[in-house]
Amino acid sequence: MKWYKKTAIVLLVALVGIQFIPTARNQSDVVPATDFMMVNEVPKPINDKLQASCYDCHSNNTRYPWYSSIQPGAWFMEMHINNGKEELNFNEWGKYSNRKKTSKLKSIISQIRDDEMPIMSYRLIHKDAIFSEDEKKTVIEWVTKLKESL
Ligand code: HEC
Secondary structure (H helix, E strand, O other), X not given: OOHHHHHHHHHHHHHHHHOXXXXXXXXXXXXXXXXXXXXXXOOHHHHHHHHHHHOOOOOOOOOOOHHHHOOOHHHHHHHHHHHHHXXXXXXXXXXXXXHHHHHHHHHHXXXXXXXXXXXXXXXXXXXHHOOOHHHHHHHHHHHHHHHHHO
């Protein structure tokens, strides 16, 4: 057998093999009383935008697309969700101290302003997560007001 055929077979077996490795699912039906949207009075357009753009990685509930069941995609998602939630979990907003809230709001503003969040690979797939210039302006203005009110 030619070397490239062997290589192809090995790769194929590996690709099938990794499908059986389980990943944790980040899913919950409960919206806790500590959720950002429960603690604050958030205007609907801003609520909708943050839910669509940020909640998949920064809350306890991810809307999983079909391809997230396929490896290695599921690993990447799991990694992003774990790291994202560690930095910021909108579901646990009410538990944060005022100091932590202020610093997170500052960070949210700069992440959105500089197109750092949602992360690039996510924006490629989730077109509804992209911020238009208008949306950026509206969300940043509102978050700034919230920060100043703390
Ligand atoms: C695909 C997953 C994903 C999405 C969607 C996402 N984030 Fe993140 N976010 C991460 C990860 C991973 C980190 C931690 C590593 C990093 O900073 O890149 C993070 C970190 C952060 C941080 C902390 C950064 C710091 O250095 O202080 C903030 C604030 C943040 N995200 C805000 C947002 C906001 C606001 C949105 C929506 C507009 C959003 N993220 C959407 C994955 C995501």
